[in-house]
Amino acid sequence: MTSCQMFELTDDQRALRDTIREFAESEIAPHAGEWDETHQFPVDVVRQLGELGAMGVAFPEEYGGLGAGAVAMTVVVEELARIDSSIAVTVGANVSIAGEPVLLFGTEEQKQRWLVPLARGEHLGAFASTEPGGGSDVRASTTTARPEDGCWVINGTKAFITNAGNELSAFVIVTARTPLDGGGTALSAFIVPNGTPGYEPQKPYRKLGWHASDTRELVFNDCRVPDEALLGPLGKGARVFLTPLDGGRIGVAAMSVGLAQGALEQATAYAKERVAFGAPIARQQAIHFKLADLKTQIEAARLLTYRAAALKEAGKPFTEEAAAAKLFASEVAVRAAEENLQIHGGFGYIEESAVPRFYRDAKILTIGEGTSEILRYVIARQMGLTE
Numbered sequence: 001m002t003s004c005q006m007f008e009l010t011d012d013q014r015a016l017r018d019t020i021r022e023f024a025e026s027e028i029a030p031h032a033g034e035w036d037e038t039h040q041f042p043v044d045v046v047r048q049l050g051e052l053g054a055m056g057v058a059f060p061e062e063y064g065g066l067g068a069g070a071v072a073m074t075v076v077v078e079e080l081a082r083i084d085s086s087i088a089v090t091v092g093a094n095v096s097i098a099g100e101p102v103l104l105f106g107t108e109e110q111k112q113r114w115l116v117p118l119a120r121g122e123h124l125g126a127f128a129s130t131e132p133g134g135g136s137d138v139r140a141s142t143t144t145a146r147p148e149d150g151c152w153v154i155n156g157t158k159a160f161i162t163n164a165g166n167e168l169s170a171f172v173i174v175t176a177r178t179p180l181d182g183g184g185t186a187l188s189a190f191i192v193p194n195g196t197p198g199y200e201p202q203k204p205y206r207k208l209g210w211h212a213s214d215t216r217e218l219v220f221n222d223c224r225v226p227d228e229a230l231l232g233p234l235g236k237g238a239r240v241f242l243t244p245l246d247g248g249r250i251g252v253a254a255m256s257v258g259l260a261q262g263a264l265e266q267a268t269a270y271a272k273e274r275v276a277f278g279a280p281i282a283r284q285q286a287i288h289f290k291l292a293d294l295k296t297q298i299e300a301a302r303l304l305t306y307r308a309a310a311l312k313e314a315g316k317p318f319t320e321e322a323a324a325a326k327l328f329a330s331e332v333a334v335r336a337a338e339e340n341l342q343i344h345g346g347f348g349y350i351e352e353s354a355v356p357r358f359y360r361d362a363k364i365l366t367i368g369e370g371t372s373e374i375l376r377y378v379i380a381r382q383m384g385l386t387e
């Protein structure tokens, strides 16, 4: 794809989008409000999405996937977020920060054991880098793994980890400091199966949004794993984390586009029906300018997101494009959620529609997988402006 080429989905991508849209509208939309209110992780729906193939869209067929590529995966996440961001992040994080590192850095045995069931939707994986002491500064991690009798013994605490403690959770990839031969330490990554003694997922956080997603603190207390648990080369854990993060940012950009699209549709429908001063509020220029601006910004966000995904799919560099898509799309999502609430007036503030849920769900998009501030550094670095 050249930079000025028009972007159109293929027939297969459109068919997949329609399948996921239909599923989201019929199986998720009617229950999303209740899951949000009760902070309930909907195991059955996540399982059904797995059966539909949603977890394996972008993974190669030899590893249980559909081999349909990164653009198709983007479309899936976007469609889910149009209805429910909690489900979208459950799928997006499972695929991009748990499945992708195993695909990129795993041994054949690790791929068969962890990636194949993940791609088939039989279990979920998690990735734990963030610690209570910091998330943006990956290298400041204090969790340790020390070698002992042919095993690694992990100690430390990880914060805000998605998909680690529900009944579908099977493993977490954890980054930890390992000793270097000449002294000092470096980050390494390990795959820790759920149920390993000393690996203790805590109870779910109570969050501002994403109530139906599974987010927990994880404690590692003399957690012992065999040498085969090492994922990627010893001392290269930062690479195991940061390489898939570019793809993860496309996922968050897709969630942002989907949430913004859903918010725009809600706002447009309400503006057409709500009458004030004798006419639908949509007729007021102050309102339809808001909606026209949002439509334009969402389309721009979508194009940035699809472009980053298309570059990934083509095997080309996409670090800057993924950062730009995530930065722009997440800020559009926050704006769309806020304008949606504003257009709904007082009704928007009442927890009886999806409007406040979308508002609460939007904010994390500018924080997770690289805050807006950090993404500006990433883009500036790609521009040669900083180290």
Ligand SMILES: Cc1cc2nc3c(=O)[nH]c(=O)nc-3n(C[C@H](O)[C@H](O)[C@H](O)COP(=O)(O)OP(=O)(O)OC[C@H]3O[C@@H](n4cnc5c(N)ncnc54)[C@H](O)[C@@H]3O)c2cc1C
Pocket (backbone or CB within 6 Å): 093, 126, 127, 128, 129, 130, 133, 134, 135, 136, 137, 159, 160, 161, 162, 163, 207, 210, 215, 364, 367, 368, 369, 370, 371, 372, 373, 374
């Ligand atoms: C619901 C949820 C799910 C999550 N899921 C996961 C997961 O599955 N796995 C995982 O590992 N993590 C996960 N995270 C963590 C998330 O990735 C981090 O919260 C994020 O990276 C920011 O890290 P932090 O919260 O420690 O903030 P900090 O890094 O402490 O940053 C605080 C503020 O300072 C700013 N800042 C930091 N450094 C700079 C700088 N150099 N220049 C300018 N500004 C700076 C940041 O932009 C931010 O505004 C999740 C978080 C949440 C809330």
